[in-house]
Amino acid sequence: MSGELEVxxxxxxxxxxxxxxxxxxxxxxxxxxxQHEHWVLKDIGFSIAAGEAVGIIGQNGAGKSTLLKLITGTIQPTVGQVVVRGRVAAILELGMGFNGDLTGRENVYHSAGLMGYARDDIHRAMPEIEAFAEIGAYFDQPMRTYSSGMQVRVAFSVATAFRPDLLIVDEALSVGDSYFQHKSFDRIRQFREQGVSIIFVSHSLSDVRTLCDRVILIDKGRVLKDGVPDEVVDYYNAMITEKENAKLTVEQRRARNGWLTTRSGSGEARVADLRLVDAATAQELAVVNVGQRVELRLQVTVHADLPRLVLGYMVRDKQGHIIWGTNTWHTHQIVEAPRAGETIVFRLPFTCTLGPGSYSVSPALVSSDTHLSDNYEWVDNLLVFDVINVDRDFFIGSTSLDARFVIERNDVKVM
Known part of the structure; x- marks a missing residue:
């Protein structure tokens, strides 16, 4: 059986x-x-290959949850068709399918039975389900006494107790505690490595970037964009800002190095130049050594009189994780009343403590602590650079810690 899906x-x-x-x-x-007809979804079409992880994003009310219910057969479509090849496991709305008067254990038998598993199979899997949920004696208490996080633990444990062909995970996991979220994502990654197809719906865009091979953006009940994670997620971020300000435009372009540049803004201030240079020699850099002293230099041209100007930076790794970010609002360095025709230079000296890898810098020109009020210009991945480790001891990860082992033997320091 494959986990392929066709909509x-x-x-x-x-x-x-x-x-x-x-x-x-x-x-x-x-x-x-x-007398009245309201289309929640219209003309949705896509396919998911076996072993592919696909994220579905969109604003509240876009139709994401309705789409998942149609895929799982919880509700029937008005038009169109869903073809699923294989066994589906789904975690949708919190508590869906659970009976509050039954215990956690009884709900596991009921829920797994509805998924098509025999009682003997469920009985054999029960110790592992109970252990993964980690709710202790509550497992044999009525589910109405559970917190929302405990319900999520049981729901996820039973849905993933047997390896499905297609796993569907909605926002429910966001209710759980951090420990169980990490535990759940580890199991999802294991399923992905085993060839399970995954549909993942989340407002956590960093999780979507990390987990998914592809992302589908739903807006007003239609597929607005379907593509690689960085392209769709960056477009979605820009789209949210655009909806706050009708003057904004969104442009996307993929560079030869593979990084996608997404530019949005109303244009009253624009980035004229951004470069990374050596702090001592001012030589422009494309490759930085761990521990090297460097400087980001950004030049802004102002095209209209503004009440104030704030520069923000976001540094991300190749997977789209935010490594660091801040802006001059938070550092109390706001440029007051810039005038049309003015050129402003921002310098940011720092020591590169990043780990080896590829990183991008995204600048944003705004008027306050957020881009939602005035977004003059936001450019994702405008500058890309690599970090290498030439003269430090080997380490892994995205950060070079100022750390060294101290070893003692028989209460005597030896190194």
């Missing part, structure tokens, strides 16, 4: 007929229409 021309409408007679008449007479 063809899918649509879901909620209709108000006004009377039962009118609804029944529509079965026989095509000219009879509902």
């Amino acid at each position: 063809r021309g899918l649509g879901k409408a909620y209709r108000r007929w006004g009377s039962e007679l009118r609804r029944v008449a529509s079965w026989f007479f095509p000219g009879v229409h509902p």
Whole structure:
């Protein structure tokens, strides 16, 4: 069995007929229409290959949860078709399918039984399910006494007790504590390595970047974008800002080095130049050594009189994780009342304590602590540089800690 999924021309409408007679008449007479019709999803089409991890993102109300319910068969489509090849395990709305009067153990038998597993198989898997959930004596208490986090633990444990062909995870995991989130993501990664297809819905865009091979952006019930994670996530971030300000434009371009540049903003101030240089010689750098003293130099041209100007930086690794970020609002270095035609230079000296790898710098020109009020210009991945380790002891990770082992034997320091 493969975990392939095909969604063809899918649509879901909620209709108000006004009377039962009118609804029944529509079965026989095509000219009879509902009094009111609201399409939550329309013309959705995509496919997921075996072993592929696909993220689905979008604002609240975009139709993400409805799409998952259609895929799992919880609700039926108005038009279109969903074809799933293989066994599906899904964690959708918190507590969906659970009975509050049953214990956790009883709910496991009930939930896994609905997934098609035999009682003997569930019985054999029960010790592992109970151990993974880690809720102790509550496992044999009525589920109505559970916290939301405990419900998530049981739901995830039973959904992943047997290896599915397609695993669907909605926002439910965000309710759990940090420890269980890490534990759950480890299991999801293991499934992915074993060839399980995954649909992952989350507002945590860093998790989406890390876990997914592909991302689908749903907006107003339609597929707005379908592509590689960095392209779709950056576009989504820019789109959110654009909705706050009708003057904004969004442009995307992929450079030869593979990094995608996403530029948005209203244009009252723009980045004229950004470069990374050696702090001592001012020589421009594309490769930096761990521990090297460097400086980011950014030149801004102001195209309109502004009340204030704030520069923000975000440094990300190749996977899109934010390594560091701040802005001049938080450092109390706001440029007050810049005027049209003015050129402003921002310098940021620092010691490179990043680990070996590839990194990007995303600048943002705004008027306050956020880009949601005034976004003059935001450019994702405008500058890209590599870090290498030439003269320090070997280490792994994204940060070079100022750390050295101290070893004592028989209470005597030996090194």
